[in-house]
Amino acid sequence: xxxxxPKLVITFPQPNALVGTTPFNVTGTVTAPGMPEPVMxxxxxxxxxxxxxxxxxxxxxxxxxxxxxxxxxAVHITGGQNPHSVTVTVAxxxxxxxRSVSVIAGLTFVPVPPAVLIDFSLPQIEGxxxxxxxxxxxxxxxxxxxxxxxxxxxxxxxxxxKILVGPNMLLTSTAQPMLRVGLWILDSNFPRQDxxxxxxxxxxxxxxxxxxxxxxxxxxxxxxxSVGSEASVPPAELDVAGFALSIPTTTLQAILDVLKPDIxxxxxxxxxxxxxxTVRTSAPATVTTTISGSLPANIPMTATIRETLGxxxxxxxxxxxxxxxxxxxxxxxxxxxxxxxxGFLVPAIGLGLASLFVIADVGIGNVxxxxxxxxxxxxxxxxxxxxxxxxxxxxxxxxxxxxxMAVLNFDSFGCTSNALVAAGSIGMTNRDxxxxxxxxxxxxxxxxxxxxxxxxxTARLTAFEPDNDRMTWQVSGSPLKHSFSTDxxxxxxxxxxxxxxxxxTAPGHYTFTLSATGTETCASDASKTLSGTxxxxxxxxxxxxxxxxxxxxxxxPALTASQKE
Numbered sequence: 001x002x003x004x005x006p007k008l009v010i011t012f013p014q015p016n017a018l019v020g021t022t023p024f025n026v027t028g029t030v031t032a033p034g035m036p037e038p039v040m041x042x043x044x045x046x047x048x049x050x051x052x053x054x055x056x057x058x059x060x061x062x063x064x065x066x067x068x069x070x071x072x073x074a075v076h077i078t079g080g081q082n083p084h085s086v087t088v089t090v091a092x093x094x095x096x097x098x099r100s101v102s103v104i105a106g107l108t109f110v111p112v113p114p115a116v117l118i119d120f121s122l123p124q125i126e127g128x129x130x131x132x133x134x135x136x137x138x139x140x141x142x143x144x145x146x147x148x149x150x151x152x153x154x155x156x157x158x159x160x161x162k163i164l165v166g167p168n169m170l171l172t173s174t175a176q177p178m179l180r181v182g183l184w185i186l187d188s189n190f191p192r193q194d195x196x197x198x199x200x201x202x203x204x205x206x207x208x209x210x211x212x213x214x215x216x217x218x219x220x221x222x223x224x225x226s227v228g229s230e231a232s233v234p235p236a237e238l239d240v241a242g243f244a245l246s247i248p249t250t251t252l253q254a255i256l257d258v259l260k261p262d263i264x265x266x267x268x269x270x271x272x273x274x275x276x277x278t279v280r281t282s283a284p285a286t287v288t289t290t291i292s293g294s295l296p297a298n299i300p301m302t303a304t305i306r307e308t309l310g311x312x313x314x315x316x317x318x319x320x321x322x323x324x325x326x327x328x329x330x331x332x333x334x335x336x337x338x339x340x341x342x343g344f345l346v347p348a349i350g351l352g353l354a355s356l357f358v359i360a361d362v363g364i365g366n367v368x369x370x371x372x373x374x375x376x377x378x379x380x381x382x383x384x385x386x387x388x389x390x391x392x393x394x395x396x397x398x399x400x401x402x403x404x405m406a407v408l409n410f411d412s413f414g415c416t417s418n419a420l421v422a423a424g425s426i427g428m429t430n431r432d433x434x435x436x437x438x439x440x441x442x443x444x445x446x447x448x449x450x451x452x453x454x455x456x457x458t459a460r461l462t463a464f465e466p467d468n469d470r471m472t473w474q475v476s477g478s479p480l481k482h483s484f485s486t487d488x489x490x491x492x493x494x495x496x497x498x499x500x501x502x503x504x505t506a507p508g509h510y511t512f513t514l515s516a517t518g519t520e521t522c523a524s525d526a527s528k529t530l531s532g533t534x535x536x537x538x539x540x541x542x543x544x545x546x547x548x549x550x551x552x553x554x555x556x557p558a559l560t561a562s563q564k565e
Contacts, residue, residue: 016213
């Protein structure tokens, strides 16, 4: 009978693990029904590729409810091309069970653990394969790669002979299905044969599957909450995944090292010579950033910012808690005056981290000397909602989620002695028109405007992902509509706007309306749409028009009487 077949779990090696070319042990467990009619486990054999099977050593575990044995067998890959197959076969009086995993015998580089690691516990949905779920996540991974590739701090990696690689994803075959997602900071001379080259749709290089598996194998599985546990997002319509996050302190230090030239330059403008910049973490929730150097006359000085991490409910959302800096404090080795440090060095570090979000409007308060910590603005920029198209949802769930949105809920956020760590869950719920919002940020007035001047405006979205990740903007007085890109993960986009002032425009005051508009169409039902729009009044004062560097266009849109005040 099928329900009496033994259950086989291979604990080592994991799929695509790097096992080398020396002997290694294949281990696992076999369980089967126990009393009153226990299943007899006759043998467990392990076979590598087409080599002869090897009988594993069995160790029986005492239990009245189950027949349970552990097994171990030493095997050896003697040759052939990667990947190799390790097959375990269980023979019992109720039938035979076989499972196989692919492994890697060798690589051209020394594997390194991820610089950022997230382990997700996945639900088991009847009729939906886990590989299908992963394939549907690829566009989101590509969007994240695009966002990271455009950030200023990542652009500085080259000067430090580093590259950012990923994200890579890997499914694991544990009792609870898990998806591992990782990013790596690697030396720029990393072997190209172990990388998948960047593309237009995925603008960061990735590790090859074999290389990624070898690197993931160096990081022990984290412990994300199981789907459906008490830690699930309340009250989401569907629990999607539990997650656990680990960012090693070495990653924070690597980013700080990349930012150090900016820190040195900023400190020099305040007569402080920076020699070292370090970051360390300590349990349960403290991050300490220390800048050491000297004041004029070679007076040594050290400045320190300590931040205590935690979670708090955002005022903008009632569904989830997000990571935050609960408190911060600072000190220097010379006196108690931290104004110079707060006003100059904290922004240099904090804004560098926050620039991981290109369009995040953060850190304005820092410049005025009111910074509360290195990580404050960075964490504030993390979005709690991730809207996405229902084409990424399994087919049978698409009618239930025409406009899906993932909602993050952090149960914990803190530190160990060597990493930032967090855990929580992701729920999926529907969006509707009442949740959609668009706002415009940028200059409201130009006291001295002339033909050809452009100003950058940022459109911020809430619970909205316009079609093709694009919206249009228009200025009153001009018939032209222009499109601009929006980021689906960080919910914003920016564009340079120019107002219809011509060389013939007389000096005076003019008022224009700048608007941005977008539409989101349900992928599975085109009759369902969401729309978002925002507008902003902009006052323009023309003192005297200066001729442009290039010839003006032959025709210019005329101003209406209502636009000229």
